[in-house]
Amino acid sequence: MVVDDLKPQVLIIDDEKGLRLGTKRLLESEGFIADVAENGTEGINLARSKPFDLAIIDLKMPDLDGIEVLKEIRKIDPNIVCFIATAYASYETAIESTKLGAYSYIPKPFTPEELLLQLKKGYEKRLLILEAEKLKKEREERLLEIAYEKTRLKTILNSITEGALVVNKTGELVLYNSSALKYLDLHEIFIGDVILEILPPEITEMIKKFIDSNEYIPNSYSTQIELKPNKELIVEATCSPVPHADGSLAGVVTVIRNITEAKKVEDIKSQFVSMVAHELKTPVAAVIGFIKIILDDTFGVKPEQQKDFLNRSYVRLNGLLAMVNDLLDISRMELRKTQREIKELDIAQVLKSTLDFLELELKKKGITANLSIGCSDCHLMADQNEINRLFTNLISNAIKYNKDNGSIDLEIKRSGNYLRIRVSDTGIGLKAEEKAKLFQEFFRVKNDKTRGISGTGLGLSIVKRIVDSYAGKIEVESEFNVGTTFLIFLPIKENGQSSSTQK
Amino acid sequence: MALIAIIDDDPDILDASSLVLKSKGYEIITATNPNDGYDIVKLHNPDLIILDVMMDEPDDGFFLAQKFRKENIHTPIIMYTSVSKAVGMDFGANEMVPVDDFVEKPITPDELIKKVEKLIIHQVKE
Numbered sequence: 247m248v249v250d251d252l253k254p255q256v257l258i259i260d261d262e263k264g265l266r267l268g269t270k271r272l273l274e275s276e277g278f279i280a281d282v283a284e285n286g287t288e289g290i291n292l293a294r295s296k297p298f299d300l301a302i303i304d305l306k307m308p309d310l311d312g313i314e315v316l317k318e319i320r321k322i323d324p325n326i327v328c329f330i331a332t333a334y335a336s337y338e339t340a341i342e343s344t345k346l347g348a349y350s351y352i353p354k355p356f357t358p359e360e361l362l363l364q365l366k367k368g369y370e371k372r373l374l375i376l377e378a379e380k381l382k383k384e385r386e387e388r389l390l391e392i393a394y395e396k397t398r399l400k401t402i403l404n405s406i407t408e409g410a411l412v413v414n415k416t417g418e419l420v421l422y423n424s425s426a427l428k429y430l431d432l433h434e435i436f437i438g439d440v441i442l443e444i445l446p447p448e449i450t451e452m453i454k455k456f457i458d459s460n461e462y463i464p465n466s467y468s469t470q471i472e473l474k475p476n477k478e479l480i481v482e483a484t485c486s487p488v489p490h491a492d493g494s495l496a497g498v499v500t501v502i503r504n505i506t507e508a509k510k511v512e513d514i515k516s517q518f519v520s521m522v523a524h525e526l527k528t529p530v531a532a533v534i535g536f537i538k539i540i541l542d543d544t545f546g547v548k549p550e551q552q553k554d555f556l557n558r559s560y561v562r563l564n565g566l567l568a569m570v571n572d573l574l575d576i577s578r579m580e581l582r583k584t585q586r587e588i589k590e591l592d593i594a595q596v597l598k599s600t601l602d603f604l605e606l607e608l609k610k611k612g613i614t615a616n617l618s619i620g621c622s623d624c625h626l627m628a629d630q631n632e633i634n635r636l637f638t639n640l641i642s643n644a645i646k647y648n649k650d651n652g653s654i655d656l657e658i659k660r661s662g663n664y665l666r667i668r669v670s671d672t673g674i675g676l677k678a679e680e681k682a683k684l685f686q687e688f689f690r691v692k693n694d695k696t697r698g699i700s701g702t703g704l705g706l707s708i709v710k711r712i713v714d715s716y717a718g719k720i721e722v723e724s725e726f727n728v729g730t731t732f733l734i735f736l737p738i739k740e741n742g743q744s745s746s747t748q749k
Numbered sequence: 750m751a752l753i754a755i756i757d758d759d760p761d762i763l764d765a766s767s768l769v770l771k772s773k774g775y776e777i778i779t780a781t782n783p784n785d786g787y788d789i790v791k792l793h794n795p796d797l798i799i800l801d802v803m804m805d806e807p808d809d810g811f812f813l814a815q816k817f818r819k820e821n822i823h824t825p826i827i828m829y830t831s832v833s834k835a836v837g838m839d840f841g842a843n844e845m846v847p848v849d850d851f852v853e854k855p856i857t858p859d860e861l862i863k864k865v866e867k868l869i870i871h872q873v874k875e
Contacts, residue, residue, distance in 0.1 A: 527854065528759060528854070530855065531762065531854035531855035532759055532761035532762050532765070533761075534855040535761065535762060535765035535766070535855055535856075536761065536765055538765075538855075538857060538858055539765055539768055539769060539858060542858060544772065545768060545769065545772045545858070546772070547768070555764075555765075558761050559761075562761060692758075697781070
């Protein structure tokens with residue numbers, strides 16, 4: 247019986263009809279599938295048309311020599327196990343045929359047993375060849391896979407913004423990505439370089455802790471390093487050990503994260519908190535001072551002076567309350583938690599009602615306000631409260647920082663895709679350096695003329711935030727001692743949709 | 750009796766401090782900005798200066814204190830601050846800034862009087 251479940255396919259090429267058919271019958275009875283060809287050319291054509299495991303080729307044939315047929319068949323499939331059958335068995339032909347790739351030769355005449363033994367051995371050889379072929383192919387695929395895996399790892403490593411750098415136990419570079427080169431400002435390093443000396447000392451120190459201990463402990467070390475002065479580049483470097491499969495220390499991976507922006511935000515935040523603390527504490531200190539000296543009998547504060555101090559405390563506390571409210575508004579805007587109701591607003595109407603609302607303040611300083619409406623349709627999609635707040639802050643500034651009996655000019659008109667609202671006053675004006683700081687939180691112009699004016703220093707900062715939140719713009723023109731003009735541009739969406747950036 | 754100059758841009762703090770110190774018999778002169786502050790010190794040569802940091806002013810309290818020292822005016826200075834810890838100005842007297850003592854607002858009248866007396870007595874003994 248044959249060695250495999252699959253029937254071995256045999257090609258018999260022989261010009262002797264009896265032998266050809268006898269062999270075919272014998273092999274089929276033994277479980278082979280046999281095809282026959284009566285000459286070399288036919289045999290070669292058959293081999294081209296279907297796969298064979300084995301071939302028995304007669305050496306002497308009228309058209310083609312058996313050796314030629316062998317060469318052709320091996321060209322078609324070098325793994326076909328070929329036998330040369332010959333009546334003129336000589337060692338020379340045998341050696342020649344095996345040199346040319348025949349597996350063996352069968353001397354004629356042969357007994358069925360002899361033939362079957364030879365074919366069985368040949369078929370085993372054939373199966374081994376096929377198995378080897380398969381393994382070779384698999385190995386090639388695996389090598390390809392590994393190569394691909396390496397490329398993939400490299401691509402992944404290079405696509406992350408964090409820097410990554412791996413060294414082995416002797417401090418030689420094993421792996422790195424382009425971000426690591428960028429952060430560490432390394433122009434020319436190669437795999438295998440000993441790089442501990444050229445890394446920032448903070449990183450080297452962390453790596454050495456692992457290398458010196460020479461065992462795998464799953465701890466990480468982290469530190470912040472200012473790689474470029476003046477906070478231009480601050481990174482957080484984290485070093486972790488890399489284990490071998492057996493759990494021993496293989497090397498150390500360093501991950502470098504750029505935290506410059508986060509640090510900047512942190513700085514701004516803490517500066518803001520300090521500023522807020524300062525601004526809140528000042529009125530509290532003033533009020534505590536007054537109350538303490540009123541309560542303390544040793545100072546003998548007279549009743550009318552007590553009343554003055556209480557009045558002044560009241561003013562300071564009101565200022566404090568206004569500031570807390572402004573801060574809450576700013577915080578809500580920052581968090582984008584403001585409850586908005588976006589609807590169509592007539593901005594000309596908003597300006598009119600704002601002037602009505604501030605009528606008392608206007609009268610107090612004898613200021614005349616003129617409103618010129620230069621658009622037939624001054625509508626905009628926006629939140630009523632925010633727009634009220636925007637113009638109340640601007641116009642009340644135009645009153646507060648105006649001269650007595652001065653004037654305020656308001657003008658609204660279309661300007662391209664924007665509604666342009668102009669607020670001009672005849673007030674104290676701004677110096678260039680004051681103009682630059684105008685929208686900063688708590689910035690207030692300080693001079694003899696502003697000393698009596700109360701304010702939180704947050705009004706224009708809120709104005710700017712509101713305008714920004716509608717994707718608008720704000721421009722300031724000012725001449726010291728002459729007056730200031732604010733130009734507010736709020737975008738109009740023609741399709742009637744909200745122009746708000748609120749998500 | 751000793752003469753004290755108080756320089757502070759907050760008129761409320763200024764008045765309260767003046768009242769407290771006047772009750773102890775000190776003579777008080779005041780200014781609400783660094784420029785006027787410089788002028789009254791030059792003019793009246795006080796025995797003590799109480800100076801607010803006035804961080805919002807272009808030439809703030811620190812600047813004024815330095816200016817006095819540069820011009821060899823060695824009158825003791827108590828500096829008022831309101832945010833020493835928040836802004837990280839957590840330094841002691843004489844450190845970085847040429848002043849004799851720091852006071853973080855708000856200060857109770859008793860504390861203020863104590864600090865003032867200490868510096869003025871110290872000065873008289875010299």
